[in-house]
């Protein structure tokens with residue numbers, strides 16, 4: 001499989017509509033890839049809290065339209081990153097969209113772990129509750145977003161639901177770049193799965209972004225890693241390696257669940 005991670009720069013100076021056009025053009029340039037991935041909240045920026053409400057879109061809003069078309073023009077599976085979604089009957093959500101190569105919506109994932117410790121996203125957006133996996137011709141994807149990366153139980157839930165390739169969209173800050181790389185590799189090793197993690201470049205809301213989108217194999221080896229600036233990271237990988245790794249080193253079979261709590 002060929003995957004292209006579009007590590008787009010999110011800078012305040014660029015209007016959302018211009019970035020949306022650029023993202024669509026970058027997706028079209030990836031014709032020939034099997035899967036293309038965009039980052040988290042790339043229209044507004046993950047830390048532009050004051051813009052979430054103003055830039056929020058209904059699920060089938062302008063980003064949906066542009067990305068559905070770009071996916072079908074390029075003929076690729078497209079994880080279109082996430083948008084600030086305005087649910088007519090509820091709060092805002094940090095919602096990822098995944099399209100088929102003919103531009104149909106294949107999956108919607110609402111971020112489960114909201115970042116901010118009672119501020120920012122944690123209070124401005126609602127929390128998703130549902131694990132999402134998507135069957136592609138050669139692998140099953142498990143979807144996650146940014147801060148989710150710190151919660152291994154979510155990824156175990158995805159593995160239990162059949163995920164073989166874990167796809168994470170993010171707007172991870174430069175200040176915690178070491179955590180990003182370490183946790184992406186940890187999730188790959190413990191879940192014996194490919195991890196495709198796509199972040200943003202640039203600086204918005206005064207928060208320099210880490211970039212360094214990364215693809216890790218089920219043995220924890222880094223197959224490809226981007227730099228800090230806008231870049232398309234393209235990698236070829238054999239999705240069958242997930243099954244082979246799980247068979248040759250069957251640690252997932254040794255899980256012990258439902259342990260007794262300490263007596264005192």
Ligand SMILES: O=C(O)CCC(=O)C(=O)O
Pocket residue numbers: 046114115145146147148150171172173176179
């Ligand atoms: O966990 C972190 O360090 C970053 C998380 C984050 O920036 C987010 O979820 O938007």
